[in-house]
Amino acid sequence: MTKLVIDEFKRTEESIKSRTYPKLIKYMGSKAKIIDFVSESIHSVYDGGIVCDLFSGAASLSGALGGCYPIHANDIQSYSSLIASVYLKPIREINVKSLMEEALLNYINAKSSITLDLSYEVFSSLEQFNLIEERNRELINVNFDHEYHLFVKNYSGTWWSAEQCLWIDAFKQTIDSKIGRGEFTEADYALTMSVLLHAMAYSSQGTGHYAQYRDAKTQSSMKDINIYRKKRLQELFEKKLNQIIIWSKENVIDLNHSITTLDYKDCLGMLEGGTVYADPPYAFVHYSRFYHAMETLSLYDYPTLQIKGGSIVKGRYREERHQSPFCIKSQVSGAFEDLFLGIKKSGSNLALSYSNTAMISLETLLDISKRTLNSNYEIWVEGTDHQHMTMGRQNDRSRDVKELMLLARKR
């Protein structure tokens, strides 16, 4: 494996100012709201080299600090690499008009293969609305002849209507064709795919993730779901694409950034020095379940869907999903120990976000960090209010502070 090395990269006080950046998706545990605290924490341990965002998620760090440090963004989920690229990799010219025209043709073509009436235009009762929902969901049993049918088959009537799914497939087909014909670079591909993730998120009838879609059980939930059924995904896509292209051209500079889709231990194995920002999961729910539909768009691999009791599970999850040790109570201590060992071995400094949930206590985390990094590192904890917490005193105060940072700097 190649080592991630970069020439000494020194910062001045002015150059670490974070930039404003457009958010693309809604993401559980995103640090967008406390990005200044994260940025200052990184700065307090940084002594040159790259900043590795080890669990990059929705890539808020790349968004905010991509103009300040050479960043290496990593996450086990492949959709994260698409989003990181938006903030880190310069694009070429993207012709929005030609993209939209080609997507429309692909959409019309695919739509012609569906003879059922799946529209939400006419219904006068909850029962009728649910019949339309059911007809949309039934598409999972149809055998489609055209190639790009993953979403219309698997997700119609779930988070999206068949109509919206047809557009998702049509955009994916168009983006793939553009890459195939050499009209798109990798960065153009990642940017347009990320905009598609955005359009999916803002037309979805779910609550911001894809763990469960909502059922229309009452008039009021039906009305609310129907608001999303009527959203024009193609318009959300086009509007955001135009905005992001402008932002990208004005803001993205390649400071030799890099992006990987690796398990955190493998990523740490590639590092030589620099500073690691680690924001692992702190809940027992797996990101791979909450965001499976984004992973499926990114991989577009027609996954086998999970079966329970002989039928496909309601959430239509991919069968192959990453199970993070940070989300499994019996594995979480070992996962942090591996994290600290990887930091020590790579000779990096560390800023570790800590959220006060039931997965692991701050006391245990500090014990593991001290045991693993021992005398080679100075270790301390800070809160969003900039209170420096010494080992003796922090136990009480840390209970009231939700977001904390464990900092470890090489002596």
Ligand SMILES: C[S@@+](CC[C@H](N)C(=O)[O-])C[C@H]1O[C@@H](n2cnc3c(N)ncnc32)[C@H](O)[C@@H]1O
């Ligand atoms: C709290 S989120 C990170 C949020 C991110 N800092 C942001 O602001 O959007 C945790 C991330 O860890 C990733 N993850 C979980 N287990 C992982 C592993 N073993 N290796 C790499 N990434 C992992 C998840 O996919 C998820 O995106």
